[in-house]
Amino acid sequence: MSTIALDRGMRHGFSLAWRGILKIRKNPEQLMDVTIAPIVFLVMFTYLFGGALAGNTDAYLQMLVPGIMVMNILQASMTAGVQLNTDVSKGVFDRFRSMPIARSAPLVGAVLADIVRYVVCILVLLVVATVMGFRVQTGPAELLIAVGLTIAFGLCFCWASVFVGMLLKTPQAVQGMMFVLIMPLTFGSNVFVGTSTMPGWLKAWADISPVTLMADALRGLLNGGAIAGPLTGSLIWMVAAVAVFFPLATLAYRRRV
Amino acid sequence: MSLAIRAEGLVKHYGDTKALDGVDLEVPEGKVVGVLGPNGAGKTTAVRVLATLLRPDAGHATVGGHDVVKNPRAVRSLIGLTGQYASVDEDLSGTENLVLLARLLDHSRAGARARAAELLEQFELTDAAGRAAKTYSGGMRRRLDLAASLVGNPSVLYLDEPTTGLDPHARNEVWAVVRKLVANGVTVLLTTQYLEEADQLADTITVFDHGRVVAEGRPDELKRRVGGQTLQVRPTSLRDLDAVQRILGDLTGVRPARDEDTGLLTAPVNDPVLLSTLVRKLDDAGITADELALRLPSLDEVFLALTGKQTEGSPA
Numbered sequence: 001m002s003t004i005a006l007d008r009g010m011r012h013g014f015s016l017a018w019r020g021i022l023k024i025r026k027n028p029e030q031l032m033d034v035t036i037a038p039i040v041f042l043v044m045f046t047y048l049f050g051g052a053l054a055g056n057t058d059a060y061l062q063m064l065v066p067g068i069m070v071m072n073i074l075q076a077s078m079t080a081g082v083q084l085n086t087d088v089s090k091g092v093f094d095r096f097r098s099m100p101i102a103r104s105a106p107l108v109g110a111v112l113a114d115i116v117r118y119v120v121c122i123l124v125l126l127v128v129a130t131v132m133g134f135r136v137q138t139g140p141a142e143l144l145i146a147v148g149l150t151i152a153f154g155l156c157f158c159w160a161s162v163f164v165g166m167l168l169k170t171p172q173a174v175q176g177m178m179f180v181l182i183m184p185l186t187f188g189s190n191v192f193v194g195t196s197t198m199p200g201w202l203k204a205w206a207d208i209s210p211v212t213l214m215a216d217a218l219r220g221l222l223n224g225g226a227i228a229g230p231l232t233g234s235l236i237w238m239v240a241a242v243a244v245f246f247p248l249a250t251l252a253y254r255r256r257v
Numbered sequence: 258m259s260l261a262i263r264a265e266g267l268v269k270h271y272g273d274t275k276a277l278d279g280v281d282l283e284v285p286e287g288k289v290v291g292v293l294g295p296n297g298a299g300k301t302t303a304v305r306v307l308a309t310l311l312r313p314d315a316g317h318a319t320v321g322g323h324d325v326v327k328n329p330r331a332v333r334s335l336i337g338l339t340g341q342y343a344s345v346d347e348d349l350s351g352t353e354n355l356v357l358l359a360r361l362l363d364h365s366r367a368g369a370r371a372r373a374a375e376l377l378e379q380f381e382l383t384d385a386a387g388r389a390a391k392t393y394s395g396g397m398r399r400r401l402d403l404a405a406s407l408v409g410n411p412s413v414l415y416l417d418e419p420t421t422g423l424d425p426h427a428r429n430e431v432w433a434v435v436r437k438l439v440a441n442g443v444t445v446l447l448t449t450q451y452l453e454e455a456d457q458l459a460d461t462i463t464v465f466d467h468g469r470v471v472a473e474g475r476p477d478e479l480k481r482r483v484g485g486q487t488l489q490v491r492p493t494s495l496r497d498l499d500a501v502q503r504i505l506g507d508l509t510g511v512r513p514a515r516d517e518d519t520g521l522l523t524a525p526v527n528d529p530v531l532l533s534t535l536v537r538k539l540d541d542a543g544i545t546a547d548e549l550a551l552r553l554p555s556l557d558e559v560f561l562a563l564t565g566k567q568t569e570g571s572p573a
Contacts, residue, residue: 008363015360019346019353026348026389091344095405098308098338100330101361 012101013108020083020113024120034079035121038072039128045192046132053193058133065129066146066218067191069122070211073154074186076121078178080114080158081165085174088166088256107162107253114158118151137223146221149234153214156238159245166252191215210237261286261413261444262307266316269302269468276302277313278468284413289435289445291459293452293560299468300448304417307446308338320413337411339402339419347391351382351401354390358408376404380434396427403434414438416447420454432457452560464563472563480553488526488535491548495520501546504538526551 024031042064050060087093087106096106126134136143160181165174188202189195189211195203206212214237216230262284269277277299284290292300305311307318309329317324323331338344345354352373359369377386380400385393390401399419406414416435420428435458439445449455455462456476464472464479472479488509492501498520505513505524508531513524526532532551539546554562 011363012361015357018360019349019357022353023346023348090347091340092346094305094308094310094340095338095344095358096361097310098333098336099358099361099409100333105361 009102009105009108012105013112016096016106016109017112017116020109021116023083024113024117030079031076031117031120031124034075035072035124037075038068038125041071041192042068042125042129043132049192061129061132061134062137062223063219064192065126065134066222067189067211067215068129069125069146069150069218070153070189070214071182071186071191072121072125073118073150074157074182074211076118077114077154077158078161078175078182079117080110081161081163081174081178082171083165084110084162084253085165085168086171089170103254104250107250110162111155111158114155115151118154119147122147122150138221142221146218149221149231150214150218153210153234153238156241157210157245159242159249162249163245163252166249166256185209185211189215208233210234210241213237259286260284261288262290262318262320262446264303264307264316264318267303267306267313267318268315269299269306269311269313275468277306277316279316280465280468280470282307282318282463282470284444284446286444287439287442288460289439289447289458291455291462292446292448292465293450293455293462294448294465295450298465300465301417302468303465304338304415304446304448308336308415309333334409335412337406337409337414339399339406339414339416345390345398345401345405348389350387350389351377351393351404352386354401354405355408358405362409372408376407380404394427395423396430399423399427399431400434403431407438411443413444413446416445418448418450421450428454464560466563472559477553480559486526486529486551487554488524488531489548489550489552490522490535490539490546491520492522493545493547497544498522500542501539501544504542505535508535508538521548525554 045064046057046061050057050064054060054063084106093106097103102108161174161178164177164181168174168177189206189209191211195206195212198206210233213230213233217227217234219225220227220230260283262282264280264282267277267280267282268275280299280303282290282292282303292303294300302311306313307320307325309325309332312326317326319325320332321335323335325332346357349357352370355373355376356369359372360366364372374383374386377383380403382397382401382404385397390398393401403416403419419435420431423431432454435445435447439458445458447455447458459476461473461475462479463470488505490501490505492498498515502513502515502522505522509524509526511524513522515522529551532549536549539549
């Protein structure tokens with residue numbers, strides 16, 4: 001019985017993920033919205049500041065791309081909250097909830113569709129980076145692991161977005177709030193510049209920020225270098241994010257819908 | 258006759274606001290019950306409780322014999338819901354919306370496509386089947402919304418203000434669909450702000466105000482309960498208006514309401530015999546009338562009498 005229920009729950013989740021993927025196909029500009037900012041930063045920082053910061057733009061690009069991947073995935077994970085909020089405020093959720101489906105199915109569907117969104121975002125970013133001269137210094141296996149890790153990072157932090165999405169009233173408010181959270185999180189890290197010249201309080205945070213640790217882990221994977229340390233730190237952050245935001249998000253979800 | 262919906266003492270508070278303040282509601286199988294009330298009367302809250310979307314703070318309700326709180330799953334397998342705002346996905350096409358819902362109701366891939374095509378045909382949306390729902394007109398979208406609520410062949414259908422914001426033509430289309438469903442044995446709970454809509458579709462009407470039921474009954478019962486009848490006279494010549502007003506006033510003992518534009522005089526009466534007396538008196542005075550009628554008060558008048566408030570859309 002319970003395996004049948006689980007099976008149905010997954011099937012409903014997949015059906016709703018199919019809806020999410022249809023929506024990505026119909027509104028590719030939504031995907032561009034979250035990808036365009038990281039690409040703008042990639043181009044701007046590489047050509048404006050890259051020479052000054054790293055001696056030449058090529059070296060800076062190699063350092064920057066893994067960091068921008070983290071920024072990109074955080075931006076993309078913000079869509080989950082916006083999307084869920086839109087569904088709730090437009091009454092689409094009422095229809096789902098008035099049907100005999102698992103209560104968690106819409107959440108499962110949203111997260112599954114997110115994976116597709118993340119893959120597309122990362123691919124677009126990597127193509128642009130490659131055109132600009134970025135090269136993976138290691139191998140295809142490391143690249144695959146890096147992409148998988150980035151997606152996992154997004155899936156862990158998307159619960160913060162779901163939480164905010166269930167807390168605030170309108171999709172616009174969710175978008176604004178997530179932007180306000182993600183921007184300082186991204187800049188208060190070593191994505192764009194090393195932390196050594198930062199004031200003490202900022203350096204203290206930036207050195208242990210999930211964005212810094214994840215960016216370092218990806219640098220290790222794509223450019224070669226230390227992996228174990230930053231990877232462990234990233235995983236701790238990922239587990240912590242899920243431990244904190246998953247219960248909060250599901251609680252807020254249950255209260256809201 | 259068995260009841261499809263039975264609610265007793267439903268209470269739902271939002272902070273200090275009592276959205277539902279002890280509502281009883283009974284809907285017999287196969288009938289249409291209209292819930293009538295102004296904005297904020299608690300109509301939508303009641304529907305959300307009965308559709309398992311909201312837990313009541315007190316009271317209980319059953320749909321098809323299943324408790325909405327204790328056994329929501331059983332209730333959900335019986336009901337269809339058409340929200341106040343079209344709850345289809347605007348990005349998806351008509352077909353995609355219906356296929357998604359059919360898949361969620363455990364139809365096979367092919368079965369889901371067939372069910373979607375069948376409903377689109379039934380609601381005359383086949384030509385627009387491949388277009389995104391956001392390109393639909395208001396009437397088309399409401400039809401798609403209705404189709405969406407019927408994917409699972411519900412035996413109980415909630416229509417929460419199904420024609421709000423529709424033009425008269427689209428409204429008539431929705432009404433025709435509802436009548437067809439009722440003819441097929443579906444039980445309908447309809448909320449509306451439009452008196453005409455409740456009058457047209459509902460077997461019985463329940464009037465809500467401030468989260469309470471202030472009146473219920475068949476449309477004609479309700480009208481009668483509010484008090485007597487109305488006598489209407491329209492003299493052929495506007496010059497006779499003063500004379501007729503005097504005669505009518507003497508007869509009924511109240512000052513008749515006078516509409517200068519249409520030349521129509523109305524006065525409440527309790528004794529239908531007054532009609533023949535009026536005819537005689539007009540005859541004696543040599544006055545002819547284009548219109549002379551005894552009618553039940555309109556639902557607008559009923560509503561005003563029951564709640565002390567004007568309905569929306571009626572002149573203040």
